[in-house]
């Protein structure tokens with residue numbers, strides 16, 4: 001109940017954090033994203049759902065310009081963050097990615113200590129002036145990643161030694177450590193067991209206080225549990241976008257309805 | 266003769282294959298599923314047995330009859346001319362063979378003529394023995410296997426079992442040969458050490474290398490078998506080679522794996538690997554004819570006196586030889602660092618170079634270390650380049666501009682020198698054994714590192 005009230009406030013009062021206009025994305029000749037227009041709100045969890053291969057990851061990766069690392073990938077249209085075109089010539093994708101953090105499907109901690117995993121981003125971007133400050137950032141990030149209590153006694157041990165769920169929360173903490181404004185999550189729970197999934201979902205709800213969160217998920221229940229807005233993608237098109245409650249109870253497009261009721265998978 | 270019989274057995278095997286197959290097909294009578302094994306397996310089973318038995322009998326009979334002929338004739342020569350030495354008798358026998366074959370013998374005489382006649386008879390005999398024995402054995406094998414064919418006959422499983430044993434035998438040959446080589450190395454090394462009165466310390470720590478200087482007196486001088494100059498020379502050249510090869514190879518690998526475009530990579534990588542296919546003898550004369558004079562002339566223009574053969578020239582060229590080795594191994598390990606780690610780093614706003622230095626290289630480090638170790642063991646064992654470009658004198662020096670000698674160069678010098686091989690073999694084998702121990706140790710360490718690293722990511 002509390003959530004819903006929150007949501008109504010957000011949706012009505014907020015200006016969009018990210019605006020995509022006429023976005024087309026191609027992998028060589030494969031037209032993966034077709035004319036997508038969308039406005040993502042701040043302090044909101046937005047879920048991207050849709051069948052496999054419909055372009056959810058592709059569109060997500062366009063938001064922090066991760067597609068730049070793929071040679072054959074080409075984009076048209078504009079995406080703005082707080083009104084600034086992120087594909088403008090002057091924008092450094094490397095700095096953009098510090099503001100738009102990303103969490104991947106498979107937990108990918110670096111083969112370094114837990115501490116160094118978290119400190120990686122802050123060190124690169126010079127966010128800490130002293131060791132004490134860095135310690136503070138690490139602790140704060142691990143707390144926000146809801147993993148502090150489990151690892152506080154073994155910060156010097158390798159992050160790869162944690163369990164899958166812990167690794168994923170470590171990766172979320174790592175993304176949070178660079179103080180991003182937007183957090184992109186590509187199927188963050190698909191490699192996790194139900195308990196770890198629940199922990200990560202709680203964490204997402206927490207994170208929403210501070211960031212705009214976009215989560216790609218294959219689980220309709222998960223989308224319904226954590227998100228306030230949902231976008232349904234189909235064959236590269238954004239078919240329907242709206243309040244999560246409405247999409248799940250009363251979708252407008254028959255394709256959305258088919259997907260939600262399990263007729264497209 | 267043996268080659269011909271070899272072919273005959275193969276033909277019988279082919280016939281057995283065709284026949285067994287045909288028999289199986291006719292047994293099936295149009296219903297293939299009534300057979301336990303498909304006809305091809307029945308054919309293969311028969312053919313395998315024919316080949317195993319036929320070739321086995323062929324080899325045994327040929328060896329046995331040849332050695333019987335040899336022994337009998339040697340005895341007969343011994344009886345006819347008891348005063349001859351063994352080596353003379355062998356000469357007589359080989360002359361007799363030449364006479365029997367109608368070619369030119371070194372000498373002729375009544376004894377040789379007699380033996381030639383005997384040789385003719387005996388070899389006639391063994392010819393027929395081998396022919397009939399082998400043929401009979403192969404045919405018998407064919408007959409037995411053909412008789413065994415019934416619809417229930419498990420030819421498939423049995424074929425598999427035979428093939429397994431054949432493979433096992435091949436593996437055993439490989440292992441046993443290696444073992445034999447190592448054992449003979451060890452044995453010769455021990456003999457050498459006993460010849461110098463077990464002064465192993467003199468070999469390992471002595472600084473004068475001139476092992477053959479006292480051999481006329483029939484004695485090896487323990488004071489002149491000090492291998493330290495050779496170890497030092499090997500070490501110096503290896504060091505220079507690695508100073509060249511490691512940075513170039515590693516940076517080439519980094520560039521190729523993460524920075525080069527797909528097109529550049531597709532062209533450059535095979536070219537680098539081509540470098541690995543150049544015979545080392547070519548590198549050797551490149552070092553001796555081009556690089557060494559170049560270094561000397563350059564040095565002279567600075568007023569330095571540089572030997573015409575120098576550790577530097579050999580080391581640099583050896584380094585060039587090892588570059589593709591290090592770059593292609595490092596490229597493999599860098600590539601096997603999962604893309605997800607790179608994505609994670611890029612996703613946090615790291616640049617390519619930061620990602621490479623802080624995430625990819627640390628993750629690939631064990632593999633790179635083992636690539637370097639393998640490169641070193643190549644350098645230590647490399648021969649041609651140093652033979653041509655490093656010099657011969659056993660100088661003990663750390664100056665890369667002087668001629669030095671290496672373990673491998675001295676082995677070559679010992680074996681190709683004038684001294685009788687059996688005498689020179691002692692120190693040569695001992696050096697070889699030392700070299701073997703060093704490279705083996707490095708390869709083992711390198712492989713262990715690689716294995717541990719693989720486990721981490723698979």
Ligand SMILES: Nc1ncnc2c1ncn2[C@@H]1O[C@H](COP(=O)(O)OP(=O)(O)O)[C@@H](O)[C@H]1O
Pocket residue numbers: 027030032050051052053054055056057058059070
């Ligand atoms: N790195 C890539 N190279 C080429 N094609 C790709 C790449 N990644 C995705 N695609 C293609 O883009 C389309 C959308 O893929 P993706 O965004 O991964 O879908 P989703 O995440 O919704 O399952 C698919 O047709 C896929 O084959």
Ligand SMILES: [Mg+2]
Pocket residue numbers: 056057058186
């Ligand atoms: Mg995806």
